[in-house]
Amino acid sequence: MASRGDRTREHLLDVAEALFGAEGVANVSLRQIRLAAGQGNEAAVQYHFGDRDGIIRALSERHTPRVEEIRDRIMDGSGRRPSQRTLVEAFVRPLAEYGTRGPSERSWSKMLPDLLVSPRLSLETIQEHSSAAAAQVGITLYGRLSTKMPEQIAGERLWAVTQFVVHVVADRARLVDDPQPARPISPDDQFIDNLVEMAYGALTARHASTPRVERGG
Numbered sequence: 001m002a003s004r005g006d007r008t009r010e011h012l013l014d015v016a017e018a019l020f021g022a023e024g025v026a027n028v029s030l031r032q033i034r035l036a037a038g039q040g041n042e043a044a045v046q047y048h049f050g051d052r053d054g055i056i057r058a059l060s061e062r063h064t065p066r067v068e069e070i071r072d073r074i075m076d077g078s079g080r081r082p083s084q085r086t087l088v089e090a091f092v093r094p095l096a097e098y099g100t101r102g103p104s105e106r107s108w109s110k111m112l113p114d115l116l117v118s119p120r121l122s123l124e125t126i127q128e129h130s131s132a133a134a135a136q137v138g139i140t141l142y143g144r145l146s147t148k149m150p151e152q153i154a155g156e157r158l159w160a161v162t163q164f165v166v167h168v169v170a171d172r173a174r175l176v177d178d179p180q181p182a183r184p185i186s187p188d189d190q191f192i193d194n195l196v197e198m199a200y201g202a203l204t205a206r207h208a209s210t211p212r213v214e215r216g217g
Contacts, residue, residue: 009048012037013062014104016045016055021107021173025056025114056115063098063108068134070094075133085200087141090133092165092199093192099169100188106173112166141203149207161199168195 015037019028030045030052039045049055074090075082082090099109138158145154172191175181186194 005048008039008044009058012039012045012048013055013058017059017062017104017107017111020055020059020114021110022177025052025111059108059111063105066105067094067098070097071137072133075137082140084141084144084204087137087144088200088203089196090137091141092161092196095165095169096192096195097188099173100192103177106177109173110170113170116163116166145203148204153207157203161202164202165195165199 012033016028016033019033019036033055034042034045037044041047045055049058071090071094074086074093078086078090095109095112098105142154142158145157148154149157172185175183175185185191
């Protein structure tokens with residue numbers, strides 16, 4: 001059975017997660033988290049997490065391994081040389097699928113764009129909890145793309161697609177949580193498959209340095 005301190009910590013983390021997702025990471029103070037959690041002890045948040053980065057680290061410990069389980073599932077059985085499509089699937093689907101699982105997962109999805117553009121780049125924290133497969137997928141995909149285009153372009157495409165996926169998943173999470181969404185929401189499977197296909201198209205599109213193949217009429 002969890003101790004009272006552990007229950008308080010988890011409750012504070014649940015509240016912080018929801019507030020960060022709804023208001024933006026930079027817009028939520030430790031005091032707001034404490035008050036929303038109904039915690040009278042003014043030092044409670046600092047005691048359990050230290051500061052905002054400590055909360056983000058704790059949330060990363062909660063969510064990142066679960067995202068990586070999806071990636072590991074995709075890569076299992078893919079062999080020593082997975083296809084480029086499998087690599088793109090493993091690059092995109094984990095975040096897309098995770099964001100469809102429930103309110104907690106949606107809050108994390110909505111936080112990720114903030115972490116991606118943070119000057120302190122808390123993604124270093126996320127990477128600490130990522131599986132070796134995550135790094136290997138990115139490295140291998142970069143290597144494959146670099147055989148078709150300049151290395152710098154391959155890197156720029158991976159970064160652009162990463163931003164695209166993170167922001168699209170966050171945007172959909174906001175729509176799902178909105179009681180009056182501004183536009184229709186596609187079914188989960190359709191959304192995930194479409195995002196994977198769009199990412200694949202963007203990553204593998206012909207680069208200007210690649211000779212164009214002319215087709216006969």
